[in-house]
Amino acid sequence: GPEQAASALEAVSSSLASDFVQDLPTGITAAIVDEMRSDEQADLLSEMPQSDADAVLREMDPGEARDARELLAYGADTAGGLMRKEFLHFPTGSTVGGVIEDMRENADSYADYAIQYAYVLRDGVLVGVLRLRDLLFSSKSSPVESVMLPDPIAVPVAATIDELRDFFSANKFVGVPVTDARGALLGVVHRASIRQAQSERAEDDLLKVSGIVGGEEIRTMPLRVRARRRLSWLSTNILLNVISASVIAFYEDTLQSVIALAVFLPIISDMSGCSGNQAVTVSIRELALGVVKPNEIARVLGKEASVGVINGLVLGLVLGLAAFLWKGNMYLGVVVGGALAINTLVSVSLGGTLPLILRGLGRDPALAAAPILTTITDLLGFLLALGFATAFLPLLTG
């Protein structure tokens, strides 16, 4: 039934949920979405193609559709986009007995609400919070104003996810009301929604770093969608790869003289990519968590350069030693190991800072950082190894 389906879709991420409903008839999707919580409705609809979302909204219950449209109009990562429209509210002048009576009458519609608080409104403006448990201890004839906590904390509808995270870090509340400029109550953001939104954003970023773009991929999706999505990322990559490898073509003469270098070029390329990608992943994560800000490039650069020096020296020594042991030529070891050491330092420093730079420029760092990084470090790695080799050519061939 739609209710079970709604419950199942709420339990998975919204991009996954949108993949599940994409092949269902619009009427059935609308019936399922009607049963979902307003914030989950908006998440799901925002992941669907615009025309599909519009079709579903037209077939939904008008009240549900209005709430979903309102949430969709706010940015997905703002209080407006993250809030739920399911909350209890009563006008000033209500009595405790009246509130209890309303809750009894509407027990079924309120079943999905996270009822720990009810909100007291004067002409729509939030003036107090009623803790449900306080109703138990009060006389039924008391006006709600005498039981409520006055002047409740609220957040503006435009508050960002980072501001909300800071709010919930500093406060124990399970939810916070969201108000507009005149103080009217628009919805309630729950602590759990913030954590979930952050997790989904972080997971999505990590998937992009590995080349899974356009949202999560699940193997029940059609073959052409999966192949096309993956190719969109791979085809950019192959062009960038051809560009960086073309450096090798300029050094054909050196390679011809020291053919052993051909063994080490893929190693230098792969290892620099790995080292740099570790730094990219850490930065992407820290950006998603809000632990680092895009303008902290100098701090991140310092931190990463230190790691880059240590790991560059270790890896350069290992590879240089391998080259020396294989060919018995110390200079080959110096050329190969030196190129890897320097390239690791650059790769790690660049990998750490590139996501911050891209974010600062308003680009998606999760998507662009890895391809840009590997292109630059491949290019530089080949240039260093073959350039050094050209400079030391007599020693290498002697």
Added chain:
Amino acid sequence: GPEQAASALEAVSSSLASDFVQDLPTGITAAIVDEMRSDEQADLLSEMPQSDADAVLREMDPGEARDARELLAYGADTAGGLMRKEFLHFPTGSTVGGVIEDMRENADSYADYAIQYAYVLRDGVLVGVLRLRDLLFSSKSSPVESVMLPDPIAVPVAATIDELRDFFSANKFVGVPVTDARGALLGVVHRASIRQAQSERAEDDLLKVSGIVGGEEIRTMPLRVRARRRLSWLSTNILLNVISASVIAFYEDTLQSVIALAVFLPIISDMSGCSGNQAVTVSIRELALGVVKPNEIARVLGKEASVGVINGLVLGLVLGLAAFLWKGNMYLGVVVGGALAINTLVSVSLGGTLPLILRGLGRDPALAAAPILTTITDLLGFLLALGFATAFLPLLTG
């Protein structure tokens, strides 16, 4: 204060929280952990080194420490490890008025509880659930047995995270009681905890695929810890890289004759790695979500092979064409493009299935899949390109 710190630590993942407290004095950590919810306590303590966790437990409030120890004794991904000890319970024979009186008296200690339900126990055995709202509508002298929902659904303490996810997909409940073999109530698992545990597991897996091992890395961690953790993964990788690149050494003569091949070897290595890693990432995700089981190798192989054929053909054509246009030799294009096409098919098929095989063998797929994959596909890619070239040598040099 400890309460604010506890709230902040509950808002981040447990591995990150353990990094934050690792430099604090034990007494302060204990004071903070005392203020955390029992399931968060257990998560945090399980991420700390055993000796640190024991020291903190000794300095904690004895009651809090007992609950935390109990949760730690269960597997982290079972109902026992995920449940909270903070729940309301009343013995059979209580009256509605008595329950309300108890809630009024203990309002402060119950402030952190997610109070939508209270549980009714007979000699510790769960016999009913009280919905808080039902208390509002009942006479104070009624016994709780007349208000409660009898025979409540419960899950066994050993239920796995996958079973719990299925449970919450099928039911609307925000929490489910956890009982032992004789039906005694041990704790309550909340819907939000399951989602969060799954998210953390999935994020951790994705970090490992990018080479961030041993838990999350945050740049406030000490340099030596960060450098060592990253090196542990990189040093395995460089050895595997040396092994696979050694294939190139066996074909020095072919390379010497067709030096242009040296340009394409890093491209084939990198592109096969990228294609395979996309498939690894999707499988790791699907395993974490429970969408795929380790024994579904044949199904995943079929799905991935189809993607591999399409993307292999496209990428092989692009690279083959580039080789042909550069050197004007059709056979060079066939050798290079053919090697990439075949290697992409193998890489994507292997990348999709390897995580399932590793999981089936009881290994951590997130850690091992990518290094094993790139070693095999590098080896095979070099072998294909240089083997084809050796076979067609007269045509390539003609």
